[in-house]
Amino acid sequence: MTVFIILALVAIITALGMLISRNAVYSALFLVLNFATVAVFYLLLGAPFIAITQVTVYAGAIMVLFLFVIMLLGTDELEDTDNLTWQRPLAIGLAVVLVVEGIYLMLSQNTLGFITTPSEDLGSPQAIGDMLFSKYLLPFEATSILLLVAMVGAIVLTVKNKKGEQS
Amino acid sequence: MDSALIWEMVIKSLVLILALLTGFAYLTYYERRGLARIQSRVGPNRAGPAGLLQPIADAVKLIFKEEFTPGQAYKVIFILAPIITVIPAILITATVPWGGTVTIGGREVMLGIADINIGVLYIMSVASIAVYGVVLAGWASNNKYAMMGGLRSTAQMISYELALGLSFVGVILLANSMRMTEIVEAQRGLWFAFLQPVGAVVFFFATLAELNRGPFDMPEAEQELSAGYNVEYSGMKFALFFMAEYTKMVSISAIIATLFWGGYRGPFIDTMPGLGPLYMFIKIFFILFMMIWVRASWPRIRYDRLMDLGWKILLPLSLSLVFINATGILLNQMWLIPLLSIGAGFLAIQAINLSLRRKENAR
Amino acid sequence: MGSQTPWVYVGIFVLVGLFIPIAAIAIATFLGPKKPNAIKQSTYECGIETVGDSWIQFKAQYYIFALVFLIFDVETVFLFPWAVSLNSLGIFAVFEGIIFILILLAGLIYAWKKGMLEWA
Numbered sequence: 007m008t009v010f011i012i013l014a015l016v017a018i019i020t021a022l023g024m025l026i027s028r029n030a031v032y033s034a035l036f037l038v039l040n041f042a043t044v045a046v047f048y049l050l051l052g053a054p055f056i057a058i059t060q061v062t063v064y065a066g067a068i069m070v071l072f073l074f075v076i077m078l079l080g081t082d083e084l085e086d087t088d089n090l091t092w093q094r095p096l097a098i099g100l101a102v103v104l105v106v107e108g109i110y111l112m113l114s115q116n117t118l119g120f121i122t123t124p125s126e127d128l129g130s131p132q133a134i135g136d137m138l139f140s141k142y143l144l145p146f147e148a149t150s151i152l153l154l155v156a157m158v159g160a161i162v163l164t165v166k167n168k169k170g171e172q173s
Numbered sequence: 174m175d176s177a178l179i180w181e182m183v184i185k186s187l188v189l190i191l192a193l194l195t196g197f198a199y200l201t202y203y204e205r206r207g208l209a210r211i212q213s214r215v216g217p218n219r220a221g222p223a224g225l226l227q228p229i230a231d232a233v234k235l236i237f238k239e240e241f242t243p244g245q246a247y248k249v250i251f252i253l254a255p256i257i258t259v260i261p262a263i264l265i266t267a268t269v270p271w272g273g274t275v276t277i278g279g280r281e282v283m284l285g286i287a288d289i290n291i292g293v294l295y296i297m298s299v300a301s302i303a304v305y306g307v308v309l310a311g312w313a314s315n316n317k318y319a320m321m322g323g324l325r326s327t328a329q330m331i332s333y334e335l336a337l338g339l340s341f342v343g344v345i346l347l348a349n350s351m352r353m354t355e356i357v358e359a360q361r362g363l364w365f366a367f368l369q370p371v372g373a374v375v376f377f378f379a380t381l382a383e384l385n386r387g388p389f390d391m392p393e394a395e396q397e398l399s400a401g402y403n404v405e406y407s408g409m410k411f412a413l414f415f416m417a418e419y420t421k422m423v424s425i426s427a428i429i430a431t432l433f434w435g436g437y438r439g440p441f442i443d444t445m446p447g448l449g450p451l452y453m454f455i456k457i458f459f460i461l462f463m464m465i466w467v468r469a470s471w472p473r474i475r476y477d478r479l480m481d482l483g484w485k486i487l488l489p490l491s492l493s494l495v496f497i498n499a500t501g502i503l504l505n506q507m508w509l510i511p512l513l514s515i516g517a518g519f520l521a522i523q524a525i526n527l528s529l530r531r532k533e534n535a536r
Numbered sequence: 537m538g539s540q541t542p543w544v545y546v547g548i549f550v551l552v553g554l555f556i557p558i559a560a561i562a563i564a565t566f567l568g569p570k571k572p573n574a575i576k577q578s579t580y581e582c583g584i585e586t587v588g589d590s591w592i593q594f595k596a597q598y599y600i601f602a603l604v605f606l607i608f609d610v611e612t613v614f615l616f617p618w619a620v621s622l623n624s625l626g627i628f629a630v631f632e633g634i635i636f637i638l639i640l641l642a643g644l645i646y647a648w649k650k651g652m653l654e655w656a
Contacts, residue, residue, distance in 0.1 A: 031250070031312060038305070049543050055291055058298045059613050066301025067609040070331060071602040073308060077324065078599055131291055131351050136619030138614075139629035147632065149614070150639045157607045157643040161650050164600055182545050186552040194556070239569045256557040263553040267546050286549050287542035294616055295546075301609070328598050330606040338612035345619040409564030413557055450637060477654075480601070484653045488608070488644070492637065495615070503630060 010050065013039055017043040030076045041065045055134050185286060189271075190263055196423040196457075197416055198228035204419075204465050211469040213372045232412075240408035243314060250313035255406070255413035258306025262421040265299040268292035269427045270354045272437045272449020284449055285354075285436075292353040293341050296428060300337065300383060306417065307385075307402050314405035322401025325476065326385055331383035332483035333389075339491035340376040343369060344432050346498040347510075357436035364517040366433040368510055371518035372494050375487055377463070380425045382483065384418065387468035389479060422464060423457065430456035481528070490521045554571045600652050604644075 017040055022078050024036035041064045048057035190220030202217065202224065209216030217224040242251055272284035289295055304327045311323015345351055347368060348359035359365075366373040382389040403414045430436060434456050474482070494514055499509035618625075618633040625633075647653055 029247075031247075031309075035250075035309075054289065054543065055294070055617070058291055058294045060297040060530075062294070062301050062613055063606075067331070067602075067606045068306070069309075070304055070327060071599070071606055074324075074327070074599050074602045077312065077320070078596065096556060122549055126270060131294070131617050131620045132624070135617030135619075136616055139621070139625050139632060143629070143632055146614070147636065147639075150611075150636045153607050153610060154639050154643045157604065158646060160600070160603045161647055161652050164596070164652070165650055178546065182548045183552060186549045189549075190556060211653055236564050236567050237569075238564070239571065240564060241572055244574075252561065256554075256561070260550075260553060261558040263556070264550060267549050287545040289542045289546070291616075294613075297612075324598055328601050331609075334607045335605065335612065339615075342612065342615045342619045345616065346622060349620065349623055351616065351620055363638070408568055409560055413560060416557075416560075436547060480653070484601075484604075485648070492641065495619075496634070496639070499630065499634070502622065503627075 010047075013043055013046055014048075017047075031073070034072050034076060037072075038065050038069050055131055157172070181280070181282065182286075185282075189266060189286060191195065193263060193266065193420050193423055194416075197419040198232065198371075200423060200461060201231070201415075202227050203461065204468075207462065207465040211466070217502060235409055235412040235477050238408035240410060243316070243405050245315040247313040247315065251405075252410070253309035254306055254313055255410045255417070256306075257309060258303075258417040258503075259413050259420070261299050261303040261306070262417045262424060265296055265303075265421070266424045266427060268295050269424070269431055270357060270437060270449075271427075271443070271453055273446035275447050284446075288354050291344060291351045293351045293356070297334075297338050297341055301334060303383070303421075306414075310406070310414070311402040313435045314402070316405050318404050319402050322404070326402060329385070329389065329479060329483070330383055332480055333379045333487070334377055336483065336487035336491045337379040339384060339488070339495055340372055341432075343372045343491070343494050343498045346428075346495065346502060353431055355481050357431060357438060360435045360438060364433065364435040368507065369494065369498065369514055370511060371490070371514040372498075373429075374518065375491050375494065376433065377429065379487060379491075380429065381462075381464065381467065382479075384421055384425060384464075386418075386422070386464060388471040388474050390468075390473060401491075422461060426457040426460040427453060427462070429460050433461075476496050482525075486521050486525060487526060490517060495516045604647055604652065607643065608640065611636070 020036045020043060021038040024033045024040060027033050027036060041060060045057040045060045045065075048054070048060060201335065206224070217227040220226040220230045237239075242248060267286045268289050270283075270285040274281055274283050276282070308323045308327045311319045311321075311326075314320070338345040344356060344365060347365055350359070366401040378471075381387075403411055406414060430453060435452075437453050439448065439452035439455075441447055442452065494517065497510055497513045497517065501507055501513070523526060590628070614636065618636075622630060622633075
């Protein structure tokens with residue numbers, strides 16, 4: 007439980023750091039730390055496969071893409087502009103609603119029972135493979151189509167840009 | 174968990190890390206001597222007998238050197254980047270088994286840090302976060318050369334990571350497990366390097382690119398980028414980048430030995446499990462020699478060809494190897510695997526030849 | 537604890553491993569001389585004065601490679617559990633895995649044909 011609380015604090019601090027820091031690269035690094043903390047959460051929940059996948063895909067691939075974009079744009083430092091007028095109060099209001107909802111749910115459940123130690127076999131790669139290719143076969147194939155569509159979309163967009171540059 | 178177990182783990186971690194660091198120190202000596210031999214020079218031979226104290230002299234020099242931080246650098250990241258680079262190099266060895274279980278002072282001690290059921294995936298994930306140190310060093314230096322080096326290195330590492338990951342899939346197919354000890358035990362009869370020779374070669378080259386070593390050392394190409402991402406670093410911080418590269422060489426050799434060359438297995442291993450680390454040492458020694466040899470013999474390849482090799486040759490080749498492995502296992506005809514994979518490797522070499530010839534004709 | 541115990545070992549290993557580079561930098565900071573001056577701290581560009589920011593125009597190709605990499609990375613991660621449970625799966629599921637690879641291979645060929653993998 008103490009481990010959980012410490013990790014939760016780290017997760018919150020890194021998330022806040024990501025939002026607050028003015029430098030885009032620092033933001034990205036805070037986000038990487040946040041992903042790592044979430045991975046440790048998965049480990050605590052007995053799902054090492056998901057934890058490692060989280061690190062590989064999010065920290066190892068998606069954030070590298072982000073860093074590339076930040077460096078390509080060369081906008082390290084953000085100027086202190088405030089274009090948000092009505093969005094800010096709305097966001098705070100929605101956040102309050104979310105927090106109240108969460109607290110209400112926790113109190114109505116009356117326990118922290120959702121943090122349970124699952125059976126040892128749950129997170130094993132064998133079990134995941136069996137599940138993925140039997141029970142969740144259709145979502146799995148849908149994922150592959152989704153990935154394909156994402157790639158085609160990205161390529162189409164860049165090809166258009168390239169032609170625009172030439173003309 | 175009792176405190177004795179925790180102490181055992183701390184001691185094991187310390188022993189492994191110190192072994193890696195010694196390996197790093199003497200690998201620099203080994204490489205300098207090896208390269209010197211290949212280029213008919215002598216190499217370092219002044220400090221101690223046959224120059225054996227050279228790494229210690231280097232360490233002392235580096236500790237007492239002045240370090241300076243460029244005025245324009247982003248200070249915090251500039252100092253953190255070498256540390257971030259070293260950590261994955263050490264971390265990646267956590268799942269490598271160095272031997273079976275031995276009895277030391279009445280305690281059963283497993284030779285290795287952790288035997289995780291997703292050991293191979295762990296290695297891939299640590300390899301995938303290794304890009305951060307380099308790209309951050311390049312960015313934090315606030316120097317054009319460093320920036321270019323960092324970006325190049327990142328693009329190169331992610332390109333070869335795919336071939337690396339798919340080679341892992343091939344090994345997992347053969348061993349039917351992601352646990353490193355089970356992969357070693359699965360090679361009881363035949364090492365995977367013989368069952369899947371092309372896979373071993375693809376893996377070797379992909380790791381060379383991951384290590385930024387010659388012929389894939391574009392990120393630190395002296396002639397174009399002066400030194401790449403570490404151009405602004407000096408003293409101990411520069412040494413840490415060096416340490417990361419050479420420690421990673423040792424760790425990756427250990428991984429290659431485990432995945433393809435039978436790991437800690439060798440003659441009499443079943444009666445004397447204590448021999449495991451010795452066999453690992455011998456295998457690592459040979460793989461490191463291969464790396465030095467490759468660096469000495471091949472010129473650096475051009476960046477566009479490097480990307481072509483990664484994306485157009487190694488990626489399709491390793492995908493087809495996954496197919497071949499799966500087919501061989503499903504049909505239960507293991508002899509098909511080496512045969513078909515050598516055929517695929519031959520086709521890949523033909524494709525390289527053809528594209529090179531076409532480019533020559535186009536000129 | 538059960539399946540989590542080895543991860544505690546990895547955690548201990550990380551902590552011990554963190555100590556080494558930090559100690560190295562700390563020792564060197566204590567022992568090394570420090571005499572900074574403006575010339576030493578200037579950006580190194582082979583003796584020429586630095587012009588402008590370190591940010592220069594990069595090839596957009598870096599971004600495209602990262603994008604294609606991301607998609608294939610996800611695919612590889614999905615293939616890991618498939619590889620482990622290949623023997624226990626039915627022939628049907630094995631073919632599903634192969635179809636998965638083929639769909640993404642189509643993506644690779646498309647990117648190739650569109651010239652996205654050309655560096656020059």
